[in-house]
Amino acid sequence: MKGKGKLRVAIVHHWFVTRGGGERVAECIASLFPEAEIFTLLTDGPGVPDGLRDRPIHTSFLQKIPMARRYHRHMMPLYPAATECLDLRGFDLVITSDSGPVKGVRLGEGAVQICYCHSPMRYLYDGFEAYRSKMGALTRAVFSATAGRVRRWDLRAAEKVTFFIANSNYVARRIERIYRRESRVIHPPIDLHRARMVDAPGEHYLSAGRLVGYKRTELMIEACGRMVRKLRIAGTGPEEKSLKSLAGNADVEFLGEMSTEALWQEYANCRALLFAADEDFGMVPLEAQACGRPVIAYGAGGSLETVQGDGASPTGVYFSEQTVESLMEGISRFELVDAAGTFIPSVIQSRAAEFATPVFLRRLREFVLEKVPEAAGAMASDSALDLV
Template identity: 55%
Template structure:
């Protein structure tokens, strides 16, 4: 099906490029789905902690950047921003015909052979140098703020130029596509990330506990969920780990439970048995939102960003009978509290079978088919352009 750029299709060399493997999240699941499409692909990344490389990827040949050799690289990788451009450009992808980048960082800047096709699946332009730059800066001390400002200015210019090296962009949501257009001046095809709907199921009964899943980092705003559930004395179960964990534990009341990282079976069991899924981040897409819906569970989410594309809100009368969740307007504990109370008054209106059915449009099979079609189309155009050049 996929033509080689030149010659025998069976000899097409494919590389998969992912920003880093230091935790397990949505980006890593996308990388797994890409690798399943190309089982012989080599993998390139900046930093990799062996235990954080998904099991399905460990049979692939993996190449890391010089950053991986730095002491404690897997713990300090976010502070190595000034070195990202050099580290990316030193990854040697000579001889690869097709390069797929799974990128929410600088990986779009890899240097390829002139004849190579580069398809970038963009989870988001780097938040900390683009749309959330001022927010990140506001939490820094005076010296760090000045240093970060200079570094971000340099990397921002490089990142824009690096985006021009991409043959074809795919975005994980319309929300991200708009930022790709704004910051890079590039169009993109929206392909929603792959949700393992085959592992999801409807539970016969639910607990009285709410659930949230994600990396414990500041922009996820799990602190708001904790404060709201503390105030209302509602049970909240939290899956995930991250640098914010100690702070979040310190503010958690007796109804808050931290489960850490869990295995896949436990994760889906938590989704299926929760009362509802809580989400307070302004997220690019939010795979966990859809995973909860795939188990028939309603979502209470911030009404911004990618959530607007995956949640059918009960707040609009036209959606009654087809709703999968409800929104709150601002990132405040009071807004979360009000949304939980509104949900509990309207809980009977949600149909688990409808919610589960709505989630099927985000299945992994849809992702593979859509990405495959995009790659096929890009290969066809590339071959046609090459043939035209030979004729001139």
């Protein structure tokens, strides 16, 4: 670590292929260090956040492999080699935004790595069998043959991390269990400035996010179908075709990929958001709450930290199991509570404000300065961060 002058800072994110919570975190970290260099395994145009479009982004050899961007999750056997080709020797402070391999980048002697961990790779640890069981025969064979090697590499890569930050208490416990490391919890940032509320929300329910298996969108379709409730689904993904087939003649509308502004308007217009995933954190419930709308959430994982399902000022209700019957019970309970006027939009919005972008930036700044005081000269001013 340099004793004089401005530190050289690098920011590494696993990939910029789709836009989600992880990409928003990386964008905010980069705003804190306006002169930092950005590294990633690969990028795809729409996946690059607006705040990074004018900054050079260094990629790995995966960027040159045909179809790698479309099938980036199938590139797992190559993650270690691709990560190690990102040579960050010469940088004093490296901040990794990681839900996969990039904490294993090559570092120079004396460099400090702060890893903002979205989650240890679920498909290598807790979710190994669940992910494996849904693969085709060829993919499953390759995955089974290589997962052990990548898992061992990931555990060694975690040893390169100087300080861990977890995106939730849920993930902090997983970091402790898997990597045997302590971490500081700093929740991800919510774009509260995009929030809006309407005087008369609709009577329909909303599901939002990638249409992938672990989101359990099929539970929402079946529950709303049985209860004869209207459901609008925002997002696309590999499960879309099968979900449309499942919906049949039910009152379900697939909205497809939406602009950011259109999605936030959907949050504001719904009666409530349905959220059936066991997420490490989950930004969608907070975005809905930012618009004053309550959430019917599976009571596990990050939802327990973002949705207040109990107490005097609830922002939603929990259902206890990832089953259609449990979700239906949650919807029925929500409708009873809602009819009693218990959910107050301004109170719900104030819950989301606890996770606003300025809160994230302030806490991250404080953490970095606590651990690496020399980083002060490389950080943006407070006034500049007000614009993020």
